[in-house]
Amino acid sequence: MTETKKLGFTVVLGLSTSSVTVLEPGDIQQFYFIEDIFSYCMVGKMIFDDRFGINEYGPFTGNERLLLAYGETKSRRLIFDIIKVEKISMSSGTTSTNGSQVAIHFVDTTFKYMTKRKISKGWSNKNHLKIIQDIIKETEGDDENGKILLKRYDDPESISDFYIPYWTPMHSISWINKRTKPKLSNHKSEPVGGYLYYNNTYWDGSESKNKDNNFTAAWVNINNLFALPITSKSRFIDNNTFTFSGGPPGSNLNDNTTYVNKILDWEFYGIDNSNLKKLQGGKMLGYNFNGKNLLERTYKYTKKNDTEKVDIGMIDTITGLGRKSLFPDISQKNAEVILSGADNKNELDNIFYYNWLRSYSQQQNLAVVVQGWEERFAGMIIQDLYWKSFDSTNQGGNKNMIGPYLIKSVTHNWGTKDGYKQKLVLLKNAYYKSDATSLIDFSKNKINADSTGILI
Amino acid sequence: MSKNELEDLRISTEKFYGIYRGVVEDNNPVNSSNEELQDGRIKVRIWGLHSKDKNKISTDSLPLAQPAYPVSPGSITGKGIWSVPVQGTHVFVFFENGDHMQPRYFATVPAIEPPNSERPDSNEGFADPDDLYPLSTLMGEPDMNRLMRNTEVENTAWEYLDNSPISVVCPGMEPMEWNVGDHSEVTYPDNFVIETKGRQTLEMNDQATLLYHNSDSYILLKNGTTYNHGGLKVDDAMDTMTLTVREGALVCNLTAVIKVLAPTIEATIVMITPKLMLAGSDLADVFNSHTHTGVQAGLDSSGIPNEQI
Numbered sequence: 001m002t003e004t005k006k007l008g009f010t011v012v013l014g015l016s017t018s019s020v021t022v023l024e025p026g027d028i029q030q031f032y033f034i035e036d037i038f039s040y041c042m043v044g045k046m047i048f049d050d051r052f053g054i055n056e057y058g059p060f061t062g063n064e065r066l067l068l069a070y071g072e073t074k075s076r077r078l079i080f081d082i083i084k085v086e087k088i089s090m091s092s093g094t095t096s097t098n099g100s101q102v103a104i105h106f107v108d109t110t111f112k113y114m115t116k117r118k119i120s121k122g123w124s125n126k127n128h129l130k131i132i133q134d135i136i137k138e139t140e141g142d143d144e145n146g147k148i149l150l151k152r153y154d155d156p157e158s159i160s161d162f163y164i165p166y167w168t169p170m171h172s173i174s175w176i177n178k179r180t181k182p183k184l185s186n187h188k189s190e191p192v193g194g195y196l197y198y199n200n201t202y203w204d205g206s207e208s209k210n211k212d213n214n215f216t217a218a219w220v221n222i223n224n225l226f227a228l229p230i231t232s233k234s235r236f237i238d239n240n241t242f243t244f245s246g247g248p249p250g251s252n253l254n255d256n257t258t259y260v261n262k263i264l265d266w267e268f269y270g271i272d273n274s275n276l277k278k279l280q281g282g283k284m285l286g287y288n289f290n291g292k293n294l295l296e297r298t299y300k301y302t303k304k305n306d307t308e309k310v311d312i313g314m315i316d317t318i319t320g321l322g323r324k325s326l327f328p329d330i331s332q333k334n335a336e337v338i339l340s341g342a343d344n345k346n347e348l349d350n351i352f353y354y355n356w357l358r359s360y361s362q363q364q365n366l367a368v369v370v371q372g373w374e375e376r377f378a379g380m381i382i383q384d385l386y387w388k389s390f391d392s393t394n395q396g397g398n399k400n401m402i403g404p405y406l407i408k409s410v411t412h413n414w415g416t417k418d419g420y421k422q423k424l425v426l427l428k429n430a431y432y433k434s435d436a437t438s439l440i441d442f443s444k445n446k447i448n449a450d451s452t453g454i455l456i
Numbered sequence: 457m458s459k460n461e462l463e464d465l466r467i468s469t470e471k472f473y474g475i476y477r478g479v480v481e482d483n484n485p486v487n488s489s490n491e492e493l494q495d496g497r498i499k500v501r502i503w504g505l506h507s508k509d510k511n512k513i514s515t516d517s518l519p520l521a522q523p524a525y526p527v528s529p530g531s532i533t534g535k536g537i538w539s540v541p542v543q544g545t546h547v548f549v550f551f552e553n554g555d556h557m558q559p560r561y562f563a564t565v566p567a568i569e570p571p572n573s574e575r576p577d578s579n580e581g582f583a584d585p586d587d588l589y590p591l592s593t594l595m596g597e598p599d600m601n602r603l604m605r606n607t608e609v610e611n612t613a614w615e616y617l618d619n620s621p622i623s624v625v626c627p628g629m630e631p632m633e634w635n636v637g638d639h640s641e642v643t644y645p646d647n648f649v650i651e652t653k654g655r656q657t658l659e660m661n662d663q664a665t666l667l668y669h670n671s672d673s674y675i676l677l678k679n680g681t682t683y684n685h686g687g688l689k690v691d692d693a694m695d696t697m698t699l700t701v702r703e704g705a706l707v708c709n710l711t712a713v714i715k716v717l718a719p720t721i722e723a724t725i726v727m728i729t730p731k732l733m734l735a736g737s738d739l740a741d742v743f744n745s746h747t748h749t750g751v752q753a754g755l756d757s758s759g760i761p762n763e764q765i
Contacts, residue, residue: 163519165556
């Protein structure tokens, strides 16, 4: 075992021998890992000065594991498997740094179970939650570190026959995610489908002592994820106020504020009502094999009180911001036609909604860099992202940019200069409530050029 | 960033194009209300996709495979050729639109059965759960019907035909019997055989056409002669003769006619039976010609029926 301590985190590279010190404090140039609600596993990368020459001389096989401890008391512990080792420079020394660096790519320990193990298993007339739980159980190996705790889940309504034709668990869960919808009792209106399965660093303090090697997967309905947290609402909300200052952190702000250090990606496109009117919706075709009839489903992206719709109850407004194109069919007069093999119209609805919401949710995709805080994780909601120059009373401001935001992904980064930083990719769309009335009236001209902050 | 992040995160749906082999485990599945579907769909366990372990995939949790029948008058509202394979049969399967939940079976696959010692375990997958098929009496040999291979006729329709000559017993006459021939003149592969689960058989080749019922009734068309074996019942007390083809629809008419004829032309009936001249006009001719001439045209002096009629 060899480890290095630096900047508030500890990395232990598990080697078969402890007689050789591979990593010294200061060797690591960069260390980051990413958690994402659209990704099944967490991935990361470490770049370090290879003083010893671990590939050439060291007891290094590539099958080692990394132990990461971080947080205020180093209580957060994650174990990663190495999946790839790159030699950044060709030369290596044995006694001192001479420019040789090694990059190690790693994934969390559930990755191999989610992707390498193939299962053939079937269920008849089973609730999808039961199927998911069975699949997760199948992923468990004899390795305790690979055990997955399904910490958050939503109880779905769908019950069906399903089998896995020697698919990986990841592939199987993906198939189910698109076809599952929650129980009606959990929603005011007819629920639509779409579940997400992801792995994050969500920490239940009561279990952290004994099961600190386990990851905490979540299988939640997209409706719930975007509308409101499922259970223990407060635990999934970051109540810190995020403020963009434009200056160095702490310059003129109070202690309770979490500063936004940097805005990485935020673009504003000129968009008007005519563009929004072009949103045609979509069409999916299926075929009922037993009933011998074509299933034709037409959808429109509309507000919740319209009659013909995908039931998108949480959407009050359709915003035109973002770095992605809004929809695949935004410029088409004719609705998009996707031929699907689904033989059930409800299944078509679920598949369509699942695909649509994932696209829609990223239309307003904001990436910011903030001071690192270990309590923050993907799937969490930031209650208030406050734009200092445009408060709630300032009509010139874009009120839609005020939170809440859903944290789509968190990149935990430790660098040589900045210490612990988190890059948050935030999703604004698809929330149930928004204080804003409209984005349409907003234009560049209303921005006060003297105001601090936002650069557009 | 030039890459499309969203596309990167998507897991493509695996499509199953091609043909797979499977084993029929349930040819009469039921729905959730325990009602038989009776629509041709069956449960097939497919090699390479389904585990052999029934604890992982039970027969019930196998997807329903729809039939894909060959070109025929159709497969609609009763028109067409209809059959469902017995359990244990190997079938070829494809997946419509590549969807693994939409299997279609379209052909059955014969092979060579292993010896009894290697018989598939009915408690595991890829076997008939009822342990009926493959038949224990035919293990170790090709699934191809024995009438096709013509190695032996045991356990086939010809087992009865070979061992059961047609016999005729009439009051006042010597019993007569004759064989319909044997099956040895049929050669592989010049034969066509359909055999049902209950061994009802239809066989056609250049030598003969056989329609056989497992009650040992049959009709054999051969060399210009129609052989029929039913039962020829002579009731001395009632002074009647009844010819029956068991479970055959033809029986009633024939019986009725013969009952009328029998009291007066016993010997003539003997002539009719082996050649099965059953048409109404023939019977009328017989009646007209022999009612008045007695038995002189029925038997020759040795008691062997002549075939002048």
